[in-house]
């Protein structure tokens with residue numbers, strides 16, 4: 001079992017971004033060719049990516065495209081996904097340069113935006129009208145429990161999010177399929193958050209991603225020539241708390257980018273104290289990203305954080321009930337042994353975390369199959385872990401569970 005100690009600052013250092021040749025900057029290559037899109041665009045299928053942009057086009061996750069019937073294929077262990085994850089799309093792509101992200105700006109040097117991998121999978125581009133036509137036929141019977149619009153850093157991001165959201169809520173009752181917004185605060189104002197709510201969004205999340213200001217700056221701020229600021233992300237997160245209210249806002253956090261377990265759990269506690277939730281991802285070295293040379297989060301570290309986060313988010317355990325060692329690792333979850341055993345055996349703590357669907361509050365609609373690990377070494381389970389999975393999880397938890 002790997003026991004690499006998470007040390008702050010240096011051990012998870014991204015590569016420096018290289019300069020993009022002028023002829024590849026800002027999607028110039030795609031815009032100059034100006035090939036009109038025809039229907040669904042499957043990444044890497046064409047010689048050149050067509051000129052597609054939101055709000056007419058959006059990208060959607062592989063799992064969502066399979067569930068929607070737009071693409072063939074199967075996913076290991078999952079029949080379908082319960083969340084229709086949409087991503088805004090433009091030839092010039094995201095203008096930020098986050099070190100762990102497959103969509104980052106530096107990738108324009110060698111890959112058109114519509115062809116880039118993101119959280120380990122391809123994202124086909126589809127006309128928004130086609131998606132709505134399929135789902136609007138019978139929203140109540142849809143496999144989707146939720147729809148989510150992911151913004152990127154782009155000058156049109158807010159306006160196009162509003163348009164996509166309005167197109168959806170005009171035809172699909174948000175009570176039948178609620179909508180989440182995964183925001184990109186850098187270009188947003190408080191009024192934009194309010195407009196998302198007024199147009200029918202149910203939950204508003206902020207892709208904070210980094211657990212501390214230092215990790216944030218190193219992986220998605222000045223450290224990689226990216227425009228994001230920790231303070232701006234918090235400003236919009238607090239706007240979301242005011243506007244959307246308790247249990248209707250949250251933050252995405254990636255575990256294993258150099259923070260300690262204690263640091264990430266302090267953030268989880270802070271979000272719960274504010275009335276929100278954390279949605280967690282295990283760091284995985286995305287191919288082509290500025291961190292693709294670094295190790296994925298050791299499974300023992302990830303499992304402890306997953307379990308502790310679940311206890312704080314859903315079982316009223318507080319971080320001050322827990323104990324940590326000198327390296328900030330969890331050594332006591334603050335729960336009596338038999339209770340902890342039962343929670344581990346339920347397995348929900350180890351499933352993908354995210355906005356809820358229609359099953360129960362602590363089961364996420366958004367299961368992001370294999371978005372943070374390969375199926376051979378699952379980090380977030382996109383399905384209910386079975387007996388053999390729980391056995392593996394128990395081994396990975398590494399610290400013997402205290403039995404009273």
Ligand code: SF4
Pocket residue numbers: 094095096097098101102103104105151152153184207220
């Ligand atoms: S802002 Fe989001 S999409 Fe853009 S590079 Fe950063 S993580 Fe990726």
